[in-house]
Amino acid sequence: MRDVSIAGIGLTPVGEHWEISLRDLAQEAASEALDNAGTTAVDAIYVANALAGQISRQEHLGPLVADVLGLRGVEAIRVEAADASGGMALRQAYLAVASGAIETALVVGVEKFTDLVASPRQSALASSLDAEFEAEQGATPAAMAALIMQRYLYEYGLTLEAFAGFSENAHANGALNEHAMYRNRLRPGMFASAPVVAPPVGLFDAAPEGDGAAALVISSSEHARDMGAVPVRIVASAAASDSLAVQDRANPLALEAARISARKAFQQAGLGPDDIDLFELHDSFTIMAALSLEAAGFAETGQGHRMARPEMIGLGGSLPIGTFGGLKARGNPGGATGVYQAVEIVQQLRGVAGKNQVEGARIGMAQNLGAMGGTAVTHIFQPLD
């Protein structure tokens, strides 16, 4: 296998982009990534998207995106793994370049939620769950998160307040990020008095869906050195699955796919949790942040919530997470989320993260989850020396 690096990055702000279409969002992020890499010589395009078929009535995004970029003819594919689509698309591009068949690949994550509002959007989101055993019974992602969170509170004798620190950290970091959907800090008491989404999940536990697009140019490390920007090496790439229906899991508090993919990634990189300088995790809900920290080996079982403190997860903490606001404040652009995570880590490792910079960051890890962890994809990145 060949060594593989990220040679260019691009992204749009996350938010409600009523006036920008799906294709225009994709084009904006992808053009920026190609500019950043200083190339238009792309051999394959990987489009990550979760729900455009149901929301925008547009499937078959591969050739659509290739065409708007002036890259008609280049092979182009869409990867779908719910909110883990972005991580999975990055992984496919990585494998294609590693194989030697593809020299340079473009990964574009794009999601457009605002073509559909309220109830139909929730119904579309629920199609990432098990349709027969969860969604058709009325479950939504927020409802499933509520069941899992209730169980966690019960098992460990906690109240919701234990999770406040995750949300406060995300909003503090999002306030510094001009691409974030929410740039407000949480004032004291706001978390505790938040409206309830699905008990016990409150408004500040749940990440907002937002429109957005992010893109990466992936190439062999050898070739990436000669391109326009500081290359960042992909030192590990791993993915795993879990049962789609949460009811089928022996332990609903164990994110098995997250655990397996993190373990494989650490093995590939020859690293462990102590080596990671920052962790972009999938905080679609605060409970998922706690469970991800546990599954990835950063906390013992049942102890993830204890990390919800600035000295642990803040920009100057022992393990910064959601450094640009995470899903909670930067926003969760569905199938694009995993690409945002990778773009943000590249910014950190290049030292161009501005106010969101983690000082001295050398090794970054991203973990992207689909639905309630049915899919998990873990990548580890390091500057190419």
Next chain:
Amino acid sequence: MRDVSIAGIGLTPVGEHWEISLRDLAQEAASEALDNAGTTAVDAIYVANALAGQISRQEHLGPLVADVLGLRGVEAIRVEAADASGGMALRQAYLAVASGAIETALVVGVEKFTDLVASPRQSALASSLDAEFEAEQGATPAAMAALIMQRYLYEYGLTLEAFAGFSENAHANGALNEHAMYRNRLRPGMFASAPVVAPPVGLFDAAPEGDGAAALVISSSEHARDMGAVPVRIVASAAASDSLAVQDRANPLALEAARISARKAFQQAGLGPDDIDLFELHDSFTIMAALSLEAAGFAETGQGHRMARPEMIGLGGSLPIGTFGGLKARGNPGGATGVYQAVEIVQQLRGVAGKNQVEGARIGMAQNLGAMGGTAVTHIFQPLD
């Protein structure tokens, strides 16, 4: 890059499977492929599907399929490229195994149309076209095929009868195939007197959507030798894109993506059109069969229709096509179609195609198209010596 082979195949009949769910169809085909290969040690699963989100309200098929197979934990991904999903999934599995990161992969194509009937299904199918510039204006795949076919008839001074031979060949081959959706031969005069779908496209020009699933076990050639069945080597794998909207193409009769991917595949294999013993093409409409033959280099521009004769494309002809009935008679199971094509070629090259056998077949080629050729994927296969 490592040498890659197909080690096992499985498929279900194509048809209206009202009583079988999406997950059960996938399981049936995948289990058969694993049995055929004599293994359950799979490192990655690639699910090809075009429309389950809209039709069955089920996205995130990767972990769903992994779970029903008892392979929970194995990384699993869904690939979507409209009706070219199957070919694209095969290509991703090929690259992953070629890279060395994956030893053995399972490719499962599955499509379930009968969860949705008539008008909503046409609307879902239209989402593979350009949503803004085609589908929202009322276009469906059949309407787009009609526009292209009308142009072809005009350019070359033909009548619809020139295409009868494609349909008659498909039905003749489908009549021999127990997995085919339609097993009736076309009697003389039936083609000419068929009801009109969208003028000039008639009932026997248009392939029927059918439920179905097919699966392949893909492994390094070295490993495939030690598995349970005769391995078939993937000697070429290539893909390309074209503009999604047909209106944006300089020549609507040139399938550019098909041409590019075929040329690349021939280059990789060191072969040319004369070396191919059978060609599983994408006859979603008879006009697409003619255009595919031209784009892939088997006929000159404007001459593809001349091949619609038994001595050319029949099982004993110079270039057999649609040997198990093609999309027209075996049926078009959407995202699974490209996997069916590969399974059928493996049956031919193993010499186990029964009444559909092409005598002495040594080299087979498959070309899978998405929508009106926005995506094209070409593979060439040979027995592993």
